[in-house]
Amino acid sequence: MIIVMKSWAEQEHIDKVVQRLAAIGCEAHISVGQSRTVIGAIGDREVIQQQPWRAMAGVERAVPVEKPYKFVSREFQPEDTVIKVGSAQIGGGVFAPMAGPCAVESRDQLFRTAQAVREAGATILRGDAFKPRTSPFSFQGLAEEGLQLLAEARQEFDMPFVAEVLDPREVELVASYADILRIGTRNMANFALLSEVGKVHKPVQLKRGFTATIDEWLNAAEYIYKEGNHEVVLVERGIRTFETATRNTLDISAVPVIKHMSHLPVIIDPSHSSGRRHLVVPLARAAIAVGADGFIVDVHPAPETAQVDGDQALLPSEFEELMDQMRNLAAALDLTI
Ligand code: PEP
Ligand code: MN
Numbered sequence: 001m002i003i004v005m006k007s008w009a010e011q012e013h014i015d016k017v018v019q020r021l022a023a024i025g026c027e028a029h030i031s032v033g034q035s036r037t038v039i040g041a042i043g044d045r046e047v048i049q050q051q052p053w054r055a056m057a058g059v060e061r062a063v064p065v066e067k068p069y070k071f072v073s074r075e076f077q078p079e080d081t082v083i084k085v086g087s088a089q090i091g092g093g094v095f096a097p098m099a100g101p102c103a104v105e106s107r108d109q110l111f112r113t114a115q116a117v118r119e120a121g122a123t124i125l126r127g128d129a130f131k132p133r134t135s136p137f138s139f140q141g142l143a144e145e146g147l148q149l150l151a152e153a154r155q156e157f158d159m160p161f162v163a164e165v166l167d168p169r170e171v172e173l174v175a176s177y178a179d180i181l182r183i184g185t186r187n188m189a190n191f192a193l194l195s196e197v198g199k200v201h202k203p204v205q206l207k208r209g210f211t212a213t214i215d216e217w218l219n220a221a222e223y224i225y226k227e228g229n230h231e232v233v234l235v236e237r238g239i240r241t242f243e244t245a246t247r248n249t250l251d252i253s254a255v256p257v258i259k260h261m262s263h264l265p266v267i268i269d270p271s272h273s274s275g276r277r278h279l280v281v282p283l284a285r286a287a288i289a290v291g292a293d294g295f296i297v298d299v300h301p302a303p304e305t306a307q308v309d310g311d312q313a314l315l316p317s318e319f320e321e322l323m324d325q326m327r328n329l330a331a332a333l334d335l336t337i
Helices: 011-023 045-050 107-120 144-157 168-177 191-197 214-226 254-261 270-274 277-290 316-332
Strands: 002-005 027-032 037-042 059-063 083-085 088-090 096-100 124-126 161-164 180-183 204-207 232-236 266-268 294-298
Touching: 002 011, 011 027, 011 037, 027 214, 088 096, 096 107, 096 316, 107 124, 107 144, 107 316, 124 144, 124 294, 144 161, 144 168, 161 168, 168 180, 168 191, 180 191, 191 214, 204 214, 214 232, 214 254, 232 254, 254 266, 254 277, 266 277, 270 277, 270 294, 277 294, 277 316
Parallel strands: 096 124, 096 294, 124 161, 161 180, 180 204, 204 232, 232 266, 266 294
Antiparallel strands: 002 037, 002 059, 027 037, 083 088
16 A cells, blocks of 8 residues: 655654554555655555545545555556656657767767757757676776766756766766766666665666566666655666577567556667667657657767767767657657657
8 A cells, every 4th residue: 555645744744644554563665755755555455454544634645556566556656757857858748859879988979979969859868977888898988077078068058968877886976967867777676776866856767677577677666766766767778588680679568568557757778779770760760659758869970989889879860860750750649759
């Protein structure tokens, strides 16, 4: 059961609910969001359901939830979560195109890419300063210098940016620069990191672990939500299957499945799923048709020189063409882009 408090509820109202739960031998998981507090009631379902929760001061509603993940479920919140970041929006009938280099390599590379994707119509810039590399000898990112360059690009091109955070000890640093934090596929089940970004008041993109089921992914999102950060965006970025023609297999069906199960926005990463430039455009187009709330695409002004993921980066001109097609698709589907 989840007990949703009214927006005006005071601490004493919350305390009374927690005390009532304790009195019937149950535990309370409190999640203090920006607009309201929600309390997850853990214990004997029958006993919890018998309580007249709505009669208590400050309680808006009590929702029975069957799933192990509660806060991110549709049962808990029937209406879609809509996230606003600066002038950009994710969800609520707005398709959010996010694009930029996989990694920030230099000011010139970042600024050329940011200008191109902005002019083409992207609303959020991507670019990482900390890279999770398979080999410890590969380029690991420019660290804080990369974040500084991203902050300058935000200013110059008037677009918020998303950057990956790899380590719980670096959450504060990345959050002090980035508008949106991203948890990569390798860290989807890093529960210490999830809890840490759950304490930040900035949206978080949570990529699906490449071997994770949808249930495991939603439970990971629950770790963030539970700490009070309710602005979570799910990113389908492909899963590992027996197929070798693509880097990973984009699980396109995950989008409508998630839409049914959860109120959180979900976007697609056609770059890291396919790993091949010629597959990015068709998969990006599929994102809008299947009901995703956006995409995140790698773009590089000279992919052949890229330090990371050059094989999958679109050229700025290819991204521009993709965006023209996306605008047509959005119009056909009655969506804003
Ligand atoms: C990325 O987006 O740059 C990235 C490393 O993605 P993933 O975690 O999905 O591999
Ligand atoms: Mn990458």
